[in-house]
Amino acid sequence: MFVSDNLAVNENGNLTIGGVDTVTLAKKYGTPLYVMDEDMIRRDCRIFQESIDRYYDGKGLVCYASKAFCCKEIYRVMQSMEMGIDIVSGGEMYTAFKAGYDLANACFHGNNKTPEELTMALDLHVGRIVVDNIYEMDLLNKLACEKNVIAPILLRIKPGVDAHTHNFIRTGQIDSKFGFALETGEAYEAVQKALSYPHLELRGLHCHIGSQILETSGFEAAAEIMMTFIKKLKDELGFVTKDLNLGGGFGVCYTEDDDPPSYDAYMKAVAKVINAFCNTHHIDRPFILIEPGRSIAAPAGITLYTVGGKKVIPNIRTYVSIDGGMCDNPRYILYQSAYDALVANKAAQPKTERVTLAGKCCESGDLIGENMPIQTCEVGDIIAVCATGAYNYSMASNYNRLQKPAVVFVKGGEERIAVTRETLEDLLRNDV
């Protein structure tokens, strides 16, 4: 009935998330409101962690890709779960640091890290800096030299697997702004160069083949390609790769049309490839890192809105206007992403109409979805859009000077505020 198994209907006919009544939450905290189910986040982290235990003897670390959903509270949860994290900016790094997260378990990504960001990573002892290009390698070595430290690095590799769609293809991926290409020899040269630098410690390699990937084959192909490269580095350079970071991208269920593999299936498939390769070629198994972002955050979150009006255009469509939109969820205007929505205060009723959920910004494209099946909507109803935990709050903007919504976490049937709603004064904070 629902796209996430933490959603249900209570005796009042209202939608619940993690056992908490969403209509009550909307009344208490106002709308738009993001709600994140911490129990579900913890459960899904554990599923990924246990898959490494089960299929790879625990020789690995699950790193939550925090660009999917970032605030101090999520880093506190990750710290208490002994999760690694993936960070991509000084802002994410600082947020994690201020939340008390131990950055030794952080991987720092990005194709254009600034000198300030790299300096901060060295000062805060980030455990792995994933070097994207030669300029960055030179710069990091220089900064580490000035501080008389040794920077632990991985190299970002383009394995030539493009898994952005259901059918992965092995070409085209050279045309990516991220990392060193394997096919051209660029990656090999980058390894040689990194090994020559006194202030860099090359711990291993990283790749990330895409996002919302709904099959395991792309990950298996990437693992095989990376292992073949690791063997070449050992045979030809005597270099032993300690870490192999295989990135994230595990798909989730946004609507009933999506049928992602279980979270446990990725590690099972990938471990099989790596274990077999290492047995055959007598190589030590690398320490594996994986970086789920969407798969941890998306299903755990919903967004609540209040219906402000309805516009029936006969034989064309019905617009239902909500008090948020592209500012809190830009994924439809960016990628026409599909979502499942329902009327939270009529959650037990059948879906009787199809509507276009329209945001309140001055853009015709500001929609949450078109032709969405939903219960009959009236002014004042609370709309819940499901599986919005990833790439919603973290992509939110103040376009039209809308205030960013609050974020509430639910856990064990109780809720608490994690991020307060922006005030009008917050909007003026940096204006002179």
Ligand SMILES: *Cc1c(COP(=O)(O)O)cnc(C)c1O
């Ligand atoms: C975005 C990203 C991830 C997470 O991707 P998801 O699709 O959210 O799982 C992991 N690693 C890197 C390097 C990324 O850029």
